[in-house]
Amino acid sequence: MIPPFFFGSLACLCLAILSGRFPRLWLALVLSGAGCALISAAQVLGDAGNWAWEASFTLGCQTPQFLVDGISALFLVPVSVIGGLSAVYSREYWSDHHHPDSAPRGRSWSAALILGMILVLSLANGLHFLLAWEIFAISAYFLITLDNTAPETRKAGWLYLAASHAGTMILFAFFSAVAARTGSWALGPMRDQAALAPLFWLALCGFGVKAGLFPLHVWLPSAHANAPSHVSALMSAVAIKMGVYGIVRFSAWLPLPPGAGWVVLGLGAMSALLGIAFAMAQNDFKRLLAYCSVENIGIILTGLGLAILAMANGQAAWGRVALCGTLLHVWNHSLFKSLLFLGAGSVLHATGTRDMSRLGGLWRFLPWTASLFALGSAAVSGLPPLNGFVSEWMIYLGLIRAVAAKGPVSGAIVPSVIVLAAAGALALAAFAKAVAIIFLGAPRTRRTAPVQEYGWGMRAPMLVLAGLMLWVGLFPAMALGPAAIAATAWNPGWSGNVDIPVFHLGSLHLLLACGLLAAAYVVLRKVSRNGLRDSLTWDCGYAAPTTHMQYTSGSFAGIVTRWFAWILRPARLVRKVRGQFPEKALYLERTPETVLEYCIHPLGRGVGLLAEGAKKMQHGRLHLYILYVFAGVMALGAMAFWGGM
């Protein structure tokens, strides 16, 4: 029953690309396309098993091959769910009324993006995979630069395009090397060909750029912050997961070099810690969310690294737990991150600024957004009884079981557990900051335009996401099933029941949720009976508090940014209060994207200088050009003569 749904979904999305000018038709097509993709994924994750299909025609001298197994299906679910919901959201957020020029374009490209991702997840031929990868990467570029009048957005788009193509170039090398060594572009399990093992490093780099792994994440913050919010949600929740998919997929198919597990584990732990440290230092709430994606990708890869280690050591007991947690975290992260980005979109839409230091006290005007954003923040901080805790708990469970097993690897896993614990506590700090600075307290600047909540078109997708988050959090046993199927697809040796006491966790979560609701009810009732009096905030007797005395995003993060100053390198501009009649004081702090500004930019300048030097060779003198040609031919001839080629 899979083919009609799967190809139906492809057809709907192709038509949706063409129907960008007709919003209702487009929405119907995207929703049915996403729905069909979801149904086919659900069938694979249900009991239908893998689905493979080979065309009878060729495209680019290759027969198109489709393969949807547990891993692809697991990633197809967020693509279709978040794709559909962000389409609903975009109708009100990026409406034709406000953006007559870019809205139709945006619709076509977002359909192309979803189509590209579905193809990436289902194609099993290297050449076609690369084509789909390009469709996906390019349509993401056009979506990021939808608002192409802002220079900052154009710059972010270019950076994305450059980084994405650097990654694609590595992937070209990877796929052609695989094709050269296996003799075919067809992809599939290649565990038995040990010569392919070093190619895993190429895959890790190429897909790592897309996933936003720490040193390769340079494009991610600005692209996700400057894109329209429904696009940021789609990008951050699912597009970067394509990179994760690539790493998961090829760690399952390729023979792995020794040490692969350690490298993935180490990179993951580093991404988790540094990603969240950068997030903590941001003043722009969308950049904060973007850096938090770097952290979550780090958590996912930590789990994957542990699973690779476990497979290498033949330890199903902890490897499988960690892998299930990893794969479930893919779902969870896409749920809460898209909720947070959509909430950020509502705030941005209502206030027109991304700078947290200008916001505050918004709960009064945006009660829905405030409560949903708070729920998302609690989930991303890994707090029970929400979904983020379930998957982080499973990854921890794997890690600590590995330590407790006292095997040869246990001692070396200890640092990654400690790093993850620090990252978890920092995530809580970063999101306590985000939610409190945006929504609580008093407004930090006077606003001229009234702030108001947006309609159900934007609220409904967020409510659906919140409902899904609660579902995973309160009934984790139901969400574990698909993750376990995908884990078996990753390593067929790990089958049967998974030893995770997830049912106990789920029942305690339910109890906890009931307890929280009951306590909130009792307290509110008790307070209203005892009497409630409104008054000024008690600032220790200070009679004239102003809104400027509140903590801002920078001051809230101050302690942590000082700890991480060695990598954050915050740039400060300070004008102190001087004299008896002081002039205006000033304190500005900006956290640069360190890797970009201190590594990539100097490198780029170096390349520029080299090119500048090479320009001298291009002087327009014909006789010297002929000399170049002659020298070139001589050199080639010499190579052919002595090289024996």
Added chain:
Amino acid sequence: MEALDILARLLVWLVLAPLLPGIINKVKAWVACRQGPPVLQLYFDLARLWRKGVVMSTLASPGFLIAPAVAWVAVVAAAMLMPLGRAGCIFSFDGDVLLLVYLLALARFSTAWGAMETGSAFEGMGAAREVSFAVLAEIGIITAILTLALESGSISLASMFTPPPGPGAALLAVGLFIILLAENCRVPFDDPNTHLELTMIHEVMVLDHSGPPFALILHGAAVKMMLFSALLVQAVLPLAHMPLGLSLAAMAGGIVLVVVAVGLVESLTARLAFRRVPLLLTIGFLFCLFPLLLTWMEGVL
């Protein structure tokens, strides 16, 4: 029978916990040669606060009232996971210890939320410090958990407290004691006696609370104190191998001993200079790390 067990434990935690701050205050009074408030003072305070009305900042949302309730439920739920010596746990499963840690994180999140509601500079300061220093405290706790997991080969609270006697247990006790002081806002990290000093952490976060929500905050703090003392005692003494009566008595005695030690530290030392706080927390972390390394080396050699 099981329902009765749950109820009895809940009563033990809820009723006995407010004794601990009373004992600390008595110890402090005794060292200072004062008479001090009665040991049961907190019970009187709680009863009084529960009957009082609430004053709420005009800036605050209803979340200001709900946040203390969330924090209280989280702390009590964490306490219910904790085994009581030989009596063991009611619910126990692999990895429940992580649930305990993250329940405390939930309490921290909602306390910080409540503090930020009022838009006060003091409370913002407290919230920022609380969530930042918690990073170091959490590292310490996770390291202690790793140590216990490595010693016992288990990650369930019911079976992970099997401390072998030796230097490891002593080191772990010191580390956990430092973390206990930090997490429960005692001297040298924080001074529960004053609100108004610029070096406060936890106490400034609750400046604006009053009435029943404030009662929940005070009671929750007492339960958390008892929770950490119980953790410390069981991480050091092999209570699970003693007979039931003896193990419960040893546990109660141990908790009182810990609390007396807290009172003595409070009387005999001054609060730490603010910028030294991370240093002391790091020392606490190292004290938890050394027994981990010791146990691991024993396993390897």
